[in-house]
Amino acid sequence: MIENVEFRFEGGRAGVLLIHGLTGTPAEMRLVGKGLSRAGFSVYGMQLAGHCGSVEDLLKTGWQDWYASVEAAAEKFRHEVDHLFVAGLSMGAVLSLKLAAERPEWIKGVGVYGATFRYDGWATPWYNRLSFLLPLIGKFGIGKHRMVHENEPYGIRDERLRAQVAGLMLGGNSAAAGLPGNPWPSLAEMYNMAKVVRRDLPRVQAPCLVAHALEDDIASVANARLVEEGVSGPVEMLMLKDSYHMITIDRERRLLTERSAEFFGRVADTYKPAARAAA
Secondary structure (H helix, E strand, O other): OOOOEEEEOOOOEEEEEOOOOOOOOHHHHHHHHHHHHOOOEEEOOOOOOOOOOOHHHHHHHHHHHHHHHHHHHHHHHOOOOOOOEEEEHHHHHHHHHHHHHHHHOOOEEEEEEEOOOOOOOOOOOOOOHHHHHHHHHHHHOOOOOOOEEEOOOOOOOHHHHHHHHHHHHHOOOOEEEHEEEEEHHHHHHHHHHHHHHHHHHHHHHEEEEEEEEEOOOOOOHOOOOOHHHHOOOOOEEEEOOOOOOOOOOOOOHHHHHHHHHHHHHHHOOOOOHHHHHHO
């Protein structure tokens, strides 16, 4: 059964919609959300369709369902704030870019955290790097019940935190720490979406803060460079030196939060004079 673990933090009239990654949970965005709330933002940590339940729950959904849940959350949240920002981790970053491309009139800025168009980090086994072939394999109905299991270091450099998250994940608490791996069909869906979003990157005109770990174990910095070179809007880069993939919970989460709050605040300020003039 899917457990609803979305969170909301009340703040000012600028809001940030936070999106977790594939097989993940809103919990991986909570610390950043709390920091943004303390900085004066309203925050909505949404839950992707099919997530925070069983593998079977996830397999009932595809990338269009995941994106539809993002757009529905943004549609609800945007009426509560004057300026809407979106930020996501891993596949959530790709979904954030998708929302900015599809709804440019809604989104004032994007936080792109550990963008994952392809699993090519240093800890990814060589055979997992062939997972981009999964969409082709899926057409023939192969591997419906196969899973690419998570492995050390689980995207986390901090050893104590890694042990805690691994214990929850491997213990079956998907609402708290996500599933212990990525089902082949879901990975195929992710790659199909990544192909679409990569093609549509020039449609992203909103300013982007692109944050990525230099030693990302799951998705190499090449993923961040795709965004930097592909979007049409202005880009600020934040390369993190003491984190792995899960930068929203790892050692430099406070730096990420501070830079995000500063970035979103600066963008929101550019709209304030126009708003006063209209009044």
